[in-house]
Amino acid sequence: MFKEAHRKLYQWYQENGRHDLPWRQNSDAYRIWVSEIMLQQTQVKTVLERFYFPFLEKFPTLQALAEAHEDEVLKQWEGLGYYTRARNLHKTAQICRDALPQSVTELVALPGIGQSTAHAVAAFAYHTPVPIMDANVKRILYRVFGVKKANDRELWQLAYRLFDEERPFDYNQAMMDIGAMLCQAKQAACDRCPFNDICKATEDGPLLYPEKRAKKQVPVRLKHIVIHKHDGRYALRQRQTRFLNGLWGFMEHDEVQEAQHIGEIKHQYSHFHLHAKVYFSASMVEEEAAWYTKEEIEKLALSGADHKAFALLQESGL
Ligand code: SF4
Structure with a gap:
């Protein structure tokens, strides 16, 4: 159904994708998992400039992380915030020790690994044919399908509808880049986007998707x-x-x-x-x-x- 859109997607990705991101240079599950956890609440630029490499230097393998004391892990995480992420990273390393499991089902059963992280690790490290879901991908799904509101279950359904099982790895990488480079929260470069033929949001304005939630007053x-x-x-x-x-x-x-x-x-x-x-x-x-x-x-x-x-x-x- 989306064959032509997929073809255009790969062509765009080949010419414009961010092929130099360090976690794209290898398919080591440990490194991909660390980057996914760091990127949950923190921007790519911050993670890259200050946290990703020092963390890997200190804990180069899953086993090294498992053997560390929790205080050392927290110290290394200092400044990234949301420290439960660091504690869960440590717990998961202690459970797995040698290697992270390959299946989404086993991955989600581990501390701190939700469905999105499990899909990302399975897709990028083990090339499992599953779609990934991050804030960028969600925004594209809302817009392509013209949906203003959706819960997690509905978003996963949309993700599987647009997904390309024939080239899952390239598809996922390209989706992240479209979200980061073209289909952004505050602007959308629809004229350059490979989805512009099928995208419903172009009819009445991409920025109307998804519907904005009222900002909560922070005490x-x-x-x-x-x-x-x-x-x-x-x-x-x-x-x-x-x-x-x-x-x-x-x-x-x-x-x-x-x-x-x-x-x-x-x-x-x-x-x-x-x-x-x-x-x-x-x-x-x-x-x-x-x-x-x-x-x-x-x-x-x-x-x-x-x-x-x-x-x-x-x-x-x-
Ligand atoms: S056509 Fe525009 S709104 Fe639709 S996915 Fe592409 S950039 Fe986003």
Whole structure:
């Protein structure tokens, strides 16, 4: 049904595709999986410039990742956010050790691997004939089929309708590039797009697809971060909460007494914005804490907000 559209797709991909992306240079399942997990919440440019290569240098194989301590993995993930991804990456490595499984069914059963990641690993590493699904592919599907709203199940149905089982690998690569280069969220270059003969959205305007969801107001949380110092060491605790689990941070108090104000920080999380006043205190802490020197703190995996608080401490010279 889409034979001619597929033919044009491959022609466009051959001439214009991003053939130099590093995860396209090899079909190593481990590397593809790491890139997929990093790319879930982070842009290609950021992943490429700051995180992908250092992570692989530190943990070059699945086995190396499995043998690492969770703290090392979190430290390496620092700055990427959404730390559950790092913990699940580590857990999955420990379950698999030698190699990731090949089938979508086995892959989805692993921690942190959803259907989209499973399809991406199966398709790119093992050349399994399954469609992939990321934000770019979704946008193309909405537009080509002229659908303004769809749930996951419906999107997968559309993905299989447009999919080319004869050239699954090229099809998936090309779809990602069309989404990134032509069919973008805020503009669509339909005149250059290989789908322009079949695309329903060209009739009334691609940007109407998918329907925009109203932006949620993100709440602001106020906090007091207190950096306690005793004997040249500073008090920290390792979070045991679901949010930022495993990351280290300075103490937080509802009320602050006898402490020196050293600055303020703002940090954005996906579900709230944090505004915190940061204090220095030479008093001991009542809760349980671990005490570290500044050099030791630099080696710990800190949350983004605690990094900013630490920078204020460094500036203060206290
Ligand atoms: S024709 Fe336009 S709207 Fe349709 S897929 Fe191509 S770029 Fe997107």
